[in-house]
Amino acid sequence: MQRSSYSRLSAIAVIAAAGLAVAACGGSSGGSPSSGTAATGGASSSTSATTTYVSAKATVIGKSTAVAVNPALAAALKRTGITVTAVAPATAKRALRFPVSGGQVTVKTLAGTVAHTGGLTFRHSGKSVRLTNLVINTQTKQLAAAVSGHSMPVCDVNHVRPKRVGGRHGALVARNVKLTVSSQAATALNRDLGVSTFRTGMSFGIARLTVTYARGHR
Numbered sequence: 001m002q003r004s005s006y007s008r009l010s011a012i013a014v015i016a017a018a019g020l021a022v023a024a025c026g027g028s029s030g031g032s033p034s035s036g037t038a039a040t041g042g043a044s045s046s047t048s049a050t051t052t053y054v055s056a057k058a059t060v061i062g063k064s065t066a067v068a069v070n071p072a073l074a075a076a077l078k079r080t081g082i083t084v085t086a087v088a089p090a091t092a093k094r095a096l097r098f099p100v101s102g103g104q105v106t107v108k109t110l111a112g113t114v115a116h117t118g119g120l121t122f123r124h125s126g127k128s129v130r131l132t133n134l135v136i137n138t139q140t141k142q143l144a145a146a147v148s149g150h151s152m153p154v155c156d157v158n159h160v161r162p163k164r165v166g167g168r169h170g171a172l173v174a175r176n177v178k179l180t181v182s183s184q185a186a187t188a189l190n191r192d193l194g195v196s197t198f199r200t201g202m203s204f205g206i207a208r209l210t211v212t213y214a215r216g217h218r
Contacts, residue, residue, distance in 0.1 A: 058213035090118025
């Protein structure tokens with residue numbers, strides 16, 4: 001993957017700018033302590049979740065996922081001294097925003113996978129965990145990320161209800177998508193950052209997923 005530039009922003013600044021105070025969805029690492037998941041030194045992972053293309057589904061071609069971070073989580077990160085950095089082309093301005101890079105979905109239900117570019121880096125006391133290649137799977141109801149060369153679930157996703165919108169290409173929007181921290185993410189982030197901040201099932205934030213898809217596929 002291309003060299004990423006970093007948009008440094010403390011977790012509380014992300015919240016203030018977001019108007020909440022939106023992952024994933026930001027992200028995580030492996031579920032067992034034995035799997036090395038910390039990405040120290042900012043080395044990026046080249047592994048992403050694999051999409052199996054099916055002709056009956058629509059091919060995702062663009063747009064983005066915006067995440068408004070839970071204010072309670074932002075406050076906890078600030079208290080602990082954990083900072084969050086967006087990995088370009090993701091941004092952390094009014095919300096965390098991850099560009100959509102591909103995937104396949106069923107238009108009526110949005111069932112399938114939506115892949116993203118960019119990611120997040122969590123830092124604390126000289127330690128860091130980097131999450132890239134975010135993939136939302138609306139069938140398994142999980143958000144996965146690549147951490148140290150492995151793709152693993154980092155957030156659980158509630159039921160996604162899409163709405164068709166107009167545009168040059170077919171487009172779908174899913175609002176109020178709840179992201180909660182998975183057990184794997186909580187274990188790995190706490191271990192690799194040396195904290196006890198993350199808990200299984202804690203709210204990470206609310207996402208709005210917008211995708212465009214190639215016409216002629218349903």
